[in-house]
Amino acid sequence: MTSSGPGSERAMLSVLLLLTALGCAVIAAGTESLVRKNEQRRVQAKRLADCVARPDAGAEGPIEELDGMFGRALLRVNTELGPSIVFEGRAKGGRS
Amino acid sequence: MTAIRERMLRPNTGLMQFWRSPIVLCSLATGAVAAVVLGRAVTAMHDASTLRREVHQLAAQVAAEESALAFVQSDGQAVRRAVNAGNGLIVETSVVPVPQSSRYRVRAEAAEMQFDFVFQRLGGGTPLAFGRALTLGPDAAVPVDWLHDGEAEREDLPSLVAPRQQHDAADGIAAEDAGIALLRLPAGTDRLDFVLGSGKGGAYLRVPDSGVVRIDGNLWVDSGGAPLELHLVRDLTIVVQGNAYLGRALRVRGGGSLTIATCDAGGVAFSDLDGNGRWGSGEPCNGAARFEGPVEGAGNVYLGMPREVGVVLEFDAGIVCGGVLHVAARQALVHGPVLVNKAGVRIGVDCGNLVCTGGRLPSLRRSTLPGFAAVGSPRPSPLVPVRREQPLYSAAPAR
Numbered sequence: 258m259t260s261s262g263p264g265s266e267r268a269m270l271s272v273l274l275l276l277t278a279l280g281c282a283v284i285a286a287g288t289e290s291l292v293r294k295n296e297q298r299r300v301q302a303k304r305l306a307d308c309v310a311r312p313d314a315g316a317e318g319p320i321e322e323l324d325g326m327f328g329r330a331l332l333r334v335n336t337e338l339g340p341s342i343v344f345e346g347r348a349k350g351g352r353s
Numbered sequence: 354m355t356a357i358r359e360r361m362l363r364p365n366t367g368l369m370q371f372w373r374s375p376i377v378l379c380s381l382a383t384g385a386v387a388a389v390v391l392g393r394a395v396t397a398m399h400d401a402s403t404l405r406r407e408v409h410q411l412a413a414q415v416a417a418e419e420s421a422l423a424f425v426q427s428d429g430q431a432v433r434r435a436v437n438a439g440n441g442l443i444v445e446t447s448v449v450p451v452p453q454s455s456r457y458r459v460r461a462e463a464a465e466m467q468f469d470f471v472f473q474r475l476g477g478g479t480p481l482a483f484g485r486a487l488t489l490g491p492d493a494a495v496p497v498d499w500l501h502d503g504e505a506e507r508e509d510l511p512s513l514v515a516p517r518q519q520h521d522a523a524d525g526i527a528a529e530d531a532g533i534a535l536l537r538l539p540a541g542t543d544r545l546d547f548v549l550g551s552g553k554g555g556a557y558l559r560v561p562d563s564g565v566v567r568i569d570g571n572l573w574v575d576s577g578g579a580p581l582e583l584h585l586v587r588d589l590t591i592v593v594q595g596n597a598y599l600g601r602a603l604r605v606r607g608g609g610s611l612t613i614a615t616c617d618a619g620g621v622a623f624s625d626l627d628g629n630g631r632w633g634s635g636e637p638c639n640g641a642a643r644f645e646g647p648v649e650g651a652g653n654v655y656l657g658m659p660r661e662v663g664v665v666l667e668f669d670a671g672i673v674c675g676g677v678l679h680v681a682a683r684q685a686l687v688h689g690p691v692l693v694n695k696a697g698v699r700i701g702v703d704c705g706n707l708v709c710t711g712g713r714l715p716s717l718r719r720s721t722l723p724g725f726a727a728v729g730s731p732r733p734s735p736l737v738p739v740r741r742e743q744p745l746y747s748a749a750p751a752r
Contacts (some may be wrong), residue, residue: 270376279385281390288390291397298404305411309418327412328439338422338478338732339718342415344438 301326303350305342307331312340374715389446406466409442411460412469414736416444421472423734424448428731433498438463459736469739478716480511482689483671485709490694499697499707500660510673510692513592513614514565525551525559526566526591533573534649536628537598537658543572543647544595550581559681560609564723567592571649572613576658580667585609588715590724594618594649596676599660605669610715612689613654614723620651622676628659628700639677639695652676652694656685656707659700668728669713682709688712713729715732 275324304322306313308331315333317340323331371377408702414437436444444463450752451458451471459470482488488506527547534541547568547616550556560566564587572593580602590612597615602639621634621641631648636646652675657666659681666682671689678693681700686708697707718736721727 267376270380274376274379274383281383281387284394288394288397291394291401295397295400296406298401298408302404302407302411305415309411309414315374321568324406326585327442329408329437331415336422337730341418343419343438344415 298326305331308342312342315340380670381720385479409463409466410468410738412438413444413446413463413466414441414470414738416446416463417459417461417468417470417736418445419462420448421457424457424459425474425731425733435560438699450554456661457733458739471739472736475721475727475732475734476511477721477729477731479715479720479722480725480728481717482506482508482511482719483715483722483725485668485690486709486714487669488690488692490692493693493696495696496699499699510675510694511728513616514724514726523547523553523566523568525554525561526550526589527568527572528552529570530573533575534571534630537573537600537660538649540629540631540648542571542596542630543608544649544651546573547571547626548573548575549591550574550583556582558589559588560585560589564588565590565592567594567682569594572597574599574601574603576661580604582606583611585611588612590614590722592616592724595620595647596653596655598658599666599668599670600661601656601664602667603670604667607711610614610671610689610713612671612673612724614675614724615618615637615654616675617650617652617653620649622652622695623650624677624698625650625653625655625659625679626698626746627699628679628681628735630659641750650676653679655679655681655700656687656699671713671715678707680705684708686710699722 282296303327306318308320312333317335320331320333327344330346332343332345333340334343389484399426412642416438420434422636423434432448434446436446438444442464444461446459446461448457448459456471456473459472461470463467488508490510491507527549528551530548530551533548534546545680547570550558550570554560566589568591572591572595577600582604584607585605585749586607589609591614593613593615595615597613603611621638621644623636623638623644626636627633632644654672654674656668656677656678657664657680664682665684665686667686667688669688671691672687673692675694677698679698679700683705688710690711691709699705715722719732
């Protein structure tokens with residue numbers, strides 16, 4: 258017990274709890290956003306893995322589902338040796 | 354004594370008040386919620402880290418693919434490359450030969466992570482004819498009611514790369530059987546006869562490194578109720594210097610593909626109209642002025658046994674028929690590519706159709722088929738990721 262008495266201690270504790278709750282809310286919101294991004298990246302990673310394994314399964318040109326996965330766009334190009342996936346130009350909203 | 358008893362019976366009001374305090378309850382609730390929130394955050398961050406690694410590996414694979422292509426197309430000059438994936442992610446690749454192997458290793462470094470892939474330098478790709486269900490030689494005549502899937506492409510058959518004599522290799526695939534021809538054909542055959550799947554490996558065919566086995570004689574799959582099940586770990590081409598008699602269904606397991614190629618070396622292919630397995634006057638010799646050589650000819654393929662018609666047979670194999678393809682089954686379904694130089698004879702009144710399903714066609718551009726000349730320019734085989742093995746014990750400096 259401090260000299261300021263139990264009333265002020267309770268007030269401090271309440272403020273601390275409120276701050277903790279706010280912190281939790283912020284972390285929860287951030288986590289929710291991260292979970293959503295993870296889910297999107299997981300879907301994109303699976304799609305890219307499919308494209309890399311079977312580059313011939315799809316039309317030539319930019320693979321729009323993979324936009325934002327990297328800083329550069331991913332393109333399916335036809336070469337003499339068959340379709341291939343390459344980095345090209347800039348992606349919309351790209352990140353690494 | 355009484356005082357102690359009274360104290361024991363009296364409830365601890367201080368403790369009760371403590372638990373009744375809303376602040377304590379709020380603290381506990383907040384703590385529980387915080388633990389859940391933090392746990393979820395840690396899990397999400399761990400997921401993000403795992404995904405980041407996966408994504409970097411995929412970026413590395415895309416860059417490694419570009420790098421392997423550049424390496425092969427530059428005839429081994431383009432050893433190092435840097436591929437910009439954007440937003441500061443640079444994938445640096447280097448290609449080095451794998452010691453004591455015909456393979457190359459691509460090491461791709463992305464965001465301080467290393468990923469290794471291996472590939473093989475191929476002299477070219479698989480001939481395009483193997484990408485079709487049915488290809489006919491320019492002069493092959495096909496009975497109108499023979500085929501289910503319409504027009505077949507016409508093209509010269511891909512050239513066989515003559516395999517060297519490999520007795521040991523043939524032993525792992527097929528065994529000589531002097532009696533089988535007499536069992537199935539009235540007069541037997543002039544050549545040696547071999548039975549597929551009865552070699553040293555049994556049904557687990559021992560595929561040599563070259564992927565090609567030459568059979569100097571006729572190849573037989575004896576008739577029977579159940580399909581002959583063969584196990585192949587990699588692609589195998591059997592070059593038959595004689596005829597192939599496929600008396601029952603063939604089922605191939607294990608990831609490898611089977612191609613049976615007959616050639617007319619040292620004999621004349623003919624249309625066996627009466628189905629007795631030997632040439633008789635009146636049976637047209639295809640591509641030769643007169644018949645000569647072994648009585649059974651050479652290069653012919655029989656789908657079904659001539660005297661056991663009325664069955665439906667399925668073949669998980671590709672067939673390259675250098676002679677005449679005979680259908681002696683009510684229906685012959687071939688899932689691999691069928692390439693026929695000269696076609697086609699139905700043997701027996703109940704014999705029916707050839708159905709080329711194309712269900713097991715090989716990939717063409719980034720692979721080669723053993724025994725056949727590769728076409729086109731050199732190229733890398735598909736990249737295979739190499740899993741890094743962690744050392745059991747970390748290296749420690751000697752004391």
